[in-house]
Amino acid sequence: IAGITQAPTSQILAAxxxxxxxxxxxxxxxxxxxxxxxxxxxxxxxxxSNTAGTTGKGEVPDGYSVSRANTDDFxxxxxxxxPSQTSVYFCASSTGRGGFNEQFFGPGTRLTVL
Amino acid sequence: xxxxxxxxxxxxxxxxxxLTINCTYTATGYPSLFWYVQYPxxxxxxxxxxxxxxxKGSNKGFEATYRKETTSxxxxxxxxxxxxxAVYFCALSNRDDKIIFGKGTRxxxxx
Numbered sequence: 001i002a003g004i005t006q007a008p009t010s011q012i013l014a015a016x017x018x019x020x021x022x023x024x025x026x027x028x029x030x031x032x033x034x035x036x037x038x039x040x041x042x043x044x045x046x047x048x049s050n051t052a053g054t055t056g057k058g059e060v061p062d063g064y065s066v067s068r069a070n071t072d073d074f075x076x077x078x079x080x081x082x083p084s085q086t087s088v089y090f091c092a093s094s095t096g097r098g099g100f101n102e103q104f105f106g107p108g109t110r111l112t113v114l
Numbered sequence: 115x116x117x118x119x120x121x122x123x124x125x126x127x128x129x130x131x132x133l134t135i136n137c138t139y140t141a142t143g144y145p146s147l148f149w150y151v152q153y154p155x156x157x158x159x160x161x162x163x164x165x166x167x168x169x170k171g172s173n174k175g176f177e178a179t180y181r182k183e184t185t186s187x188x189x190x191x192x193x194x195x196x197x198x199x200a201v202y203f204c205a206l207s208n209r210d211d212k213i214i215f216g217k218g219t220r221x222x223x224x225x
Binding site: 058061101 | 155158203212213216218
């Protein structure tokens with residue numbers, strides 16, 4: 001494979017359940033990101049990681065957590081899902097060499113919380 | 115803080131029409147500017163970029179020029195095709211590697 005993969009492609013989840021969205025990249029990029037995309041709001045950054053072992057909060061981090069145990073994987077966890085977390089989630093990566101770099105996006109996970 | 119404002123859609127055009135999607139930005143320093151495109155059911159992909167003032171990015175017949183004096187990066191294409199139907203996002207990146215996206219403009223091209 002080349003690029004970023006996300007799993008699952010889509011998921012329907014009951015409120016209160018725990019859910020982990022998976023993201024894997026094979027480009028050896030340092031930086032990785034999670035966004036949510038909602039109609040009329042564009043893309044909003046949830047969490048990011050500049051390099052393996054570090055993470056940071058984005059614009060809308062509440063209710064989400066991430067980890068970056070290695071370069072390739074960047075899972076996003078919803079500890080107790082709520083209906084407002086219904087969205088399309090995109091993972092992205094970049095070389096992270098200090099700025100101005102394009103990001104490469106995965107195909108997205110469509111999550112519905114009932 | 116840094117921000118991007120782009121024209122609201124949807125924009126509907128006939129095939130072979132001229133396209134302009136306006137984008138303006140607010141940023142400290144000298145950001146890089148991007149246009150990303152999202153085709154139906156897919157993630158975003160980079161369409162073009164410009165890293166300094168007066169640079170012109172181009173790809174697939176699309177162009178955008180980095181205008182620092184007007185803080186703009188308008189996307190243009192002389193003759194659109196049905197296959198150009200997508201959502202277009204203007205974006206900027208500053209030193210910290212994070213990208214600020216506009217809200218997106220949906221483009222419909224009619225045959």
